[in-house]
Amino acid sequence: MKRNPPSPLLRKEAKIAWLMMAPALIVLCIVAVYPVLRTFWLSLREMSLKNPGSGFPFIGLANYAETFTDSRAITDILFTAKFTLITVALELLFGFGAALLMNQPFRGRGLTRAAILVPWAIPTSVSALMWKFIYNDQYGLFNDILYRLGVIPAYRSWLSTSSDTFMSLVITDVWKTFPFMALLILAGLQMLPAELYESAKLDGAGVFKRFRHITLPLMKRTLLVALLFRTLDAFRVFDLISVMTGGANGTESIAIYAHKQMMSFLNFGYGSALAVIIFLVVFIISLIYMRFIGSDMLPIE
Amino acid sequence: MKHAKNLIVNILFYSAVLLFIVVLLLPFVWQFLTSIKPLNEISAMPAKWLPSAFNVQFYINIFTKHPFGNYLMNSAIVAVSATLISILIGASAAYALARLRFRFKKPLLMAILCISMFPTIATLSPIYLLLRSLKLLNTYQGLILPYIVFSLPMAIWLLTNFFSQLPKGFEEAASIDGATWADIFFRIMLPLIKPAVFSVGLLVFINCWNEYLYALSFVTDTRMRTVPVGIALLPSNYQLPWGDVSAASVVATVPLITLVLVFQKRIVAGLTTGGIKG
Numbered sequence: 080m081k082r083n084p085p086s087p088l089l090r091k092e093a094k095i096a097w098l099m100m101a102p103a104l105i106v107l108c109i110v111a112v113y114p115v116l117r118t119f120w121l122s123l124r125e126m127s128l129k130n131p132g133s134g135f136p137f138i139g140l141a142n143y144a145e146t147f148t149d150s151r152a153i154t155d156i157l158f159t160a161k162f163t164l165i166t167v168a169l170e171l172l173f174g175f176g177a178a179l180l181m182n183q184p185f186r187g188r189g190l191t192r193a194a195i196l197v198p199w200a201i202p203t204s205v206s207a208l209m210w211k212f213i214y215n216d217q218y219g220l221f222n223d224i225l226y227r228l229g230v231i232p233a234y235r236s237w238l239s240t241s242s243d244t245f246m247s248l249v250i251t252d253v254w255k256t257f258p259f260m261a262l263l264i265l266a267g268l269q270m271l272p273a274e275l276y277e278s279a280k281l282d283g284a285g286v287f288k289r290f291r292h293i294t295l296p297l298m299k300r301t302l303l304v305a306l307l308f309r310t311l312d313a314f315r316v317f318d319l320i321s322v323m324t325g326g327a328n329g330t331e332s333i334a335i336y337a338h339k340q341m342m343s344f345l346n347f348g349y350g351s352a353l354a355v356i357i358f359l360v361v362f363i364i365s366l367i368y369m370r371f372i373g374s375d376m377l378p379i380e
Numbered sequence: 381m382k383h384a385k386n387l388i389v390n391i392l393f394y395s396a397v398l399l400f401i402v403v404l405l406l407p408f409v410w411q412f413l414t415s416i417k418p419l420n421e422i423s424a425m426p427a428k429w430l431p432s433a434f435n436v437q438f439y440i441n442i443f444t445k446h447p448f449g450n451y452l453m454n455s456a457i458v459a460v461s462a463t464l465i466s467i468l469i470g471a472s473a474a475y476a477l478a479r480l481r482f483r484f485k486k487p488l489l490m491a492i493l494c495i496s497m498f499p500t501i502a503t504l505s506p507i508y509l510l511l512r513s514l515k516l517l518n519t520y521q522g523l524i525l526p527y528i529v530f531s532l533p534m535a536i537w538l539l540t541n542f543f544s545q546l547p548k549g550f551e552e553a554a555s556i557d558g559a560t561w562a563d564i565f566f567r568i569m570l571p572l573i574k575p576a577v578f579s580v581g582l583l584v585f586i587n588c589w590n591e592y593l594y595a596l597s598f599v600t601d602t603r604m605r606t607v608p609v610g611i612a613l614l615p616s617n618y619q620l621p622w623g624d625v626s627a628a629s630v631v632a633t634v635p636l637i638t639l640v641l642v643f644q645k646r647i648v649a650g651l652t653t654g655g656i657k658g
Contacts, residue, residue, distance in 0.1 A: 093482035095561050100488075103473035103536060110507075110529045111495045117506035180397070187397060193641055194404045196648075200640040201408065202590035204608040205629045209411045212622055220410050223427040254407070259651070266652035315499040318592040322612045334501045334593075342597055347505045358502040365497055377489050378478065378541040 115358065122355045126348035135348070142352035152353065155333045162248070162332065163313040169253045170309055171302070174260025181261070182268045199258040207322035210251040214238055244328040252319055256312070260305050267301030268294070300372060307368040311361050333357055408633065415439070415626035422622055438627035448628055450603050451610035457520055458595075458606060459588035462527035466535040467581050474539030475565055479551065489540065496533035500593045503529055511598055518601040526594045531584045538583070541653045542576035543569070579650035582643055586636065607632045 085093070122142055126135040146152045181192055198206065213220045216236035225231045237243045271294065279289050317334040320326060326335045334357060341350030369376060414422055415438050417431040442448040476482075477489060507526050508517075516522035546569070554564045570577070595606040605613065611628045614621060640647055 089481060092480050096476035096480035096482040099472040099476040099480075099565070102469040103532060106469060106528060107492070107495060107532060110525060111498060111503065111533070114503035114506035114510070114529070115498060117509075118502050118504075121505055177400070180400070185393070185397070187394075187401075191397060191401060192648075193644055194401045196640045196644060197404055197408060197637055200586065200636040201633050202592070202608040202636075204590075204592050204612045205632055206407070208611060208620075208625055209407045209629060211620075212414065212626065213407060213410065215622075218423050218425055218427050220406075220427060226426070254403070258404075262648055262651055266648070311497050311499075315501060317501065318608075321592070321596075334499070337501050338504070338593070338597070341505050341508070347509070351505050354499070354502045354504065357499050361497060361499050362494075365494070376493070377486060378537075378544045379485065379489065 118351045118354055118358070121347055122352035124348045126346075126351075128345035128347060138348075142349050143356075145349060146352060146356065151331075152333070152336060154329070155331050155336045156356075158329065159314060159316065159332045159334075162245075162252075162316060163310060166249055166252045166256070166313050167306065167309050169249065170257040170260045171306065173253060173257040174264055174305070175302075177257065177261035178264035178268055181265050195258040195261060198255050199262075201255070203255060203318040204322045206255050207251060207319045210247070210254075211238070211323050214247050238324060239328065241329040244324055244330050248320060248323060248330060251323065252313070252316070255319070256309060260309060263305040264298070264301060267298050271297055303368055303372045304376065307365065307372070310364055310368070314361055314364065315357055408637075411626045411629050411633075414622060415630050417623070419623060438623040439631070441621075441624050442628045442631065446610075446614060446624065446628070447603050448610065448631070451605055451607045452631070454520070454604060455589055455607040458523045458527060459585050461520070461524045462531050462588045463581055463585045465524070466528055466531040466584055467539075467577060470532055470535030470580075471539055471570065471577065472565065474536050475543050475569055477536070478540045478543030479546075479569075492533050492536050496530065496537055498529070500530070504593070504597060507594075508597060518599055518604045522598050523595060523606070526598065527588050527591060530591075531588055534587065535580055535584055538580045538650060538653055539573070539576065542573050542580070546572060575646065576650075576653075578643075579646040579653075582639065582647055583650045586639070589636065 123137055123139060124135045125133065125138045125141070127133070177195060181188060181195070201209075214237035216222070216234060216239070219237070221237060222231070222234040226234060235243065237247050275293050275297075276289060279293060284292070315334050316332045317338065320330055320332050320335055321338075324330045326332070326339075333353060337350050337353035337357065339350075340346045340353060344350075413429065413431060416434050416436070417428070418433055418435045419437075421428045421431055477485060477492075503526070507529075511517050511522045511525070514522075516525070550568060550572075551564055554568055559567070589606075590608055591606070592608045592612075595609045596612075599605055599609065611625065611632060614625055614628065
């Protein structure tokens with residue numbers, strides 16, 4: 080089919096559109112696109128701010144090659160992947176559960192919906208501090224409750240062994256972020272057509288059958304969008320770990336390590352390479368999710 | 381028999397709901413109780429849940445021994461400025477993306493969505509070097525600028541969603557009446573999505589207020605810190621001053637919780653429109 084040349088009216092409309100977008104696009108190029116490209120560029124250089132006389136020579140992919148022999152980087156990436164998988168899975172579980180609950184009519188539903196916003200609204204660094212105090216080995220709430228319930232025989236130092244520290248971080252992260260998942264899923268649930276459930280009920284489908292054959296398939300897009308955002312956030316985890324453990328006991332995430340390389344060791348070349356790796360992983364994760372979600376992610380048809 | 385079964389189901393259900401609400405709120409309640417306990421009761425073993433007296437000393441400490449007033453002001457200035465800028469330039473871009481016809485619209489929207497997913501750490505080193513050469517480290521501008529990296533794409537993305545939900549045909553009707561594009565945008569469309577602008581503004585503001593990594597990296601001057609960083613780095617000799625920390629946490633969190641509860645519906649509407657990062 081041959082394209083008709085655009086009418087003058089359409090051309091005027093396009094011109095206005097670009098004018099209206101110009102300020103935002105220019106600002107985004109300066110504050111977002113340029114820095115990311117420059118990070119790629121810096122990652123190809125030997126650049127230590129401690130040694131400004133070096134002229135920051137170009138070294139190709141040497142920084143990336145270094146990550147393969149840097150056992151700390153490898154450990155951190157594996158830790159981050161494990162943290163991401165476990166927290167996102169738990170958030171999906173609790174988020175879905177909470178959403179199903181809040182979708183039921185019951186007395187106190189308004190209160191529940193308000194309460195679920197509280198963890199979400201608290202700054203991550205503050206919630207990390209709150210929980211750090213809860214995990215305190217002597218006068219923390221966690222020890223107190225578990226001891227009274229008889230779950231633990233004696234007070235424990237929750238932030239001293241690697242497995243306990245990991246569990247503490249996971250609990251804190253899930254507490255803080257599953258409400259977001261729950262709210263997105265709840266919004267999806269509320270858009271499901273009630274008639275489908277009515278007719279399925281008439282056909283004798285039980286609760287689980289209805290969940291499996293109506294709710295899950297229709298919720299696919301909502302769940303994928305929620306999972307996408309949470310996975311990306313979990314993989315670049317920084318605030319929580321930085322405040323709660325500083326990366327001790329084998330809980331250093333790759334973002335923490337990249338930040339240390341740059342801001343503490345002033346190793347901008349190698350630090351940027353680590354940042355690029357995070358960027359690429361996040362990018363690949365988004366591509367995979369987007370393939371499944373398709374273009375209805377966009378607000379236009 | 382059926383009645384009794386119902387009763388048991390109900391009791392189980394409401395116990396679960398109650399447990400759920402307790403888990404959501406207890407950490408914050410515990411923080412509040414800690415902040416008003418007399419010093420010796422914070423470190424009581426076993427833990428003393430309810431304070432014997434109402435102690436305001438920690439609240440006085442954070443404003444006298446620590447520059448917490450500065451932190452609040454810094455956070456407010458930075459978060460409000462970044463939000464206003466993002467909404468101002470974001471709204472017109474969002475309008476064009478949602479309602480005007482032009483080429484490359486989809487790739488552009490995808491690009492903006494991608495930018496909103498950029499990990500902060502991936503822009504850290506260039507922005508640091510840029511701010512250092514412009515002498516903007518430890519300034520408000522030096523935080524407002526990087527905050528636009530995540531707040532502007534978020535504002536554009538959400539507002540585009542809201543604009544595209546308005547029924548088609550407004551513009552045609554108006555342009556027949558001889559209104560110009562500027563008239564249509566400022567007089568008709570913007571007032572129509574005022575509630576949505578407010579929702580988006582709240583979300584962007586909360587994201588800026590809670591930001592940690594940029595604020596930690598671009599500010600070294602103690603008095604220029606924002607609330608999240610200031611609290612995390614409260615000075616201590618050998619152990620965190622838990623009383624001060626909990627008082628500061630309460631002061632930092634109560635405004636947010638109030639905002640969220642008062643504007644609950646607006647926030648949920650914004651959060652669930654097109655789904656944004658939490």
